[in-house]
Amino acid sequence: MGLHVLISPPFSSSTSIIFKPTSSASLLFKFGYALSKSPSSTTTYLRPSSLKYVASPPTSIPLSGYFSRRTRRFHGGFIAATAAPGSVQKSEELRPSVSPDQSWVQRQNGIEPLTGSEVPLRGRIYHETYGCQMNINDMEVVLSIMKNAGYSETVDVPETAEVIFINTCAIRDNAEQKVWQRLNYFWFLKREWKSNVAIGRSQSRHPPKVVVLGCMAERLKDKILDADKMVDVVCGPDAYRDLPRLLDEVDYGQKGINTLLSLEETYADISPVRISKNSVTAFVSVMRGCNNMCSFCIVPFTRGRERSRPVESIVSEVRELYREGVKEVTLLGQNVNSYNDTIDNTDVEPGTNWKLSDGFSTIAKVKKMGLRFSDLLDRLSTEFPEMRFRYTSPHPKDFPDEFLYLMRDKHNICKSIHLPAQSGNSTVLERMRRGYTREVYLDLVHKIRSIIPDVGITSDFICGFCGETEEEHADTLSLINEVGYDMAYMFAYSMREKTHAHRNYVDDVPEDVKQRRLTELIETFRNSTGQCYDMQIGSIQLVLVEGPNKRAPETEMIGKSDRGHRVSFVNVAVPHRDGDYDGQRKVAIGDFVEVRISKSTRASLFGEALAVTKLSSFYNSMDESIACVS
Template structure:
């Protein structure tokens, strides 16, 4: 979301005549796009702000000014602390106030501290075409909705990013079409809760039987929206734009996976067979305390249904270690869920309590830090062991890989991602333009290549490339 917010803010500033530099010495304005989801993310920004303030003093000695701004969730959450108490920033803009940035910056240039942290019920930046910044330009994020209504008890997002609102489908389709024309090979539909997408501007398309949306066994703390165009409609439209462009989406909530969405993913070769299913915990008691709206059993039933409809699907998840009142037994339940599901990709965090949340007001952050840390390490270790086994089942298979660039470890190797979003590393070489053709071509970022997998660990797959390919003649034997 922060990458996308940067692209939106940058688009607005570019129109207002600003140009971008990545060198601090050349900058008149430095803007930090921030995240509040965990304490660690905020600490990084506090440290950065202290460094920037020191740089600002040095720059001022040379009779130049430097305006420092904080954008996004921290601006929303810590407005008075940032602006008045610590006096580290000149400009604050919350996630719904980026259109106001040129005005805020001109106030700051006039010597005032300026802020706008109003949350909106409508702002989706639908008409702002983001300036996409991704490396090599072969993949892009497309924001489809903002905010979240779910109110999970640990989460600050509903308070910093506001109520859930969906961007009109027509503007999403237009942006994806534009990206496709620019040669982008992969888009990720982006939002806090993408699969609860509802474009209510087209209510004439609604009919009552299309409103049953929740996955079996799942509940929602808010009234689900009725009518309009749903996530299945959006996926359908977007995936038809260019059959050779991969479609991904993140982050979904497990409650909104009706069979219709799963069947569409299975049918369309350009919708990646990778689902992020954030479980957070394997204990029904803790899931209840987290207000996630499902039990362990409902989650496992969903996994079974997904695997029935999309065989070979790759699964990823988020987990929180040491949530309020989590016992050893609850922790063991999460370990057993990890073993039972067998995820390809996992993201693990220790719990850090955020002010304003339901947990802050009603629950006690009573798992000691060393216990949280130990449980986190245990979760990661179990995940790695299992993920290695899951990824090893791909040895001998041929995977279609979208090339991202050089691998981090060696300039003689390239890396990319398979359909399941697992990293694939392979030696750089020239390849036949098609199978059994003698004409050769080098591999560049944004190419699709077929890679024969020869080894695997919990993080990545390794192999050797066979030939150039495309999604149209996809082979994943």
């Protein structure tokens, strides 16, 4: 009347623990040491440092650990067994090198399990990401953390994964609904795993652990964990270092949760694992969080307050990307141009010296001012003259004049500015707590275009915000026409809990009205944006080639211009002016190509490839041409 428990490596041989009934009422462990005991005193965790003697368990005690019958797997360094009252005797025997979880599957189902070489030691990862570019970069950070913890392989489909990550967005309800749909499917995979094992169809070693990351994790952690065992781990944006531990907790029947926000975490010391291995573009996070507290926005509550990475850690990451062949880097932050490095800068100034765009105000307070975003861009553009730099997403309040002049003078800082307006009506902007009026915003647009004549301007708009009237909506339509944006992101308002609007306003615009206004926004933008593309016909644009044009992959290539426009061209042999190649050849991914624009649509450009060149060479020749004309 006993139970055999096998202990796998780190021991060189397996050890059998045999429980025999006795009437003793004491529990004495000289077998390693006890780590923890549950409040109900039914579970004890042991990590055996040596196997000497265990005497007299008084009651049925599951020693939860190395082998769990609930999860059907073993866990390193622990033993697990359920025993009737009795004494324990030790015996040792050498056994073939077969992992216990595999032998369990064989024994229970009579099927051939995956071999150790087919399944990584700690499981394969499948990941999905929703939302902004920051989430993409965060997933790369997560993959780096998991790789260092022994999760070394990713897969392309969730059916073959032992761990499923879903990185979420909480900005709008539509994004959250997509996540709930995917969680339902992952729950289905968890339920079907056992029956698939029984018939030999399982592609994963154990039921997948489902992990929710990102903004939804912080905002809806309780709802997610209560959702009928859909999710095993909930981890917020500032707690990704804790993921390996949280996953281990799941092995012992616990839910893993950590959504604490940090005032310091920037993951500056972590080198992200790039999701797009062969891409010539990359994202680099430079700061996290937001202090602006716009009334509609959940970001300060899901991402925390602003904190910036040290300049040197950013430069180091960009340098590594340059060595890997990356040609364009997008600097990321929830409010990227509020970057403020007080760590690397020894000459920290009082926060009262912080300069805003003319006419703008903010409720955010800066205590100390260090190296600003213009300092960071100046350093990067100088040190890496053959790389292009973009940034997103900025706030209009943080465009002081010196920053605009830097963008004008540095050839490798892209002449593209994202300038989120959100509304074209001053009253709505006040309710949104944006810190500017329509007139002040337009003044900034005019200043930007006077300093950087060929700049591309993009924006964000929200329609149907609390209390928005038809007249206020019409002001937004007129702003779109007046500015003439290159591109815009437009959304119907979605009330978010915890925000200032949720606490103080009423979401009183009917959904059908929101959708009608959104349609009007989109139509107005489409009718106004054509001139941004038409005016480039006949010009020569420098295009970074990103790959074949999907519409004609055999004959055409596509890339992005300095202003951020998509440009396609027929791939024919062209001269090379970069000094590395003598003669002509077809264009390759990662080349900077001079393209003469011959045709435009409302969303893209088409032209003729003239030559492959270097970034610096192109702008030097352009400067010489301008000097000759003048």
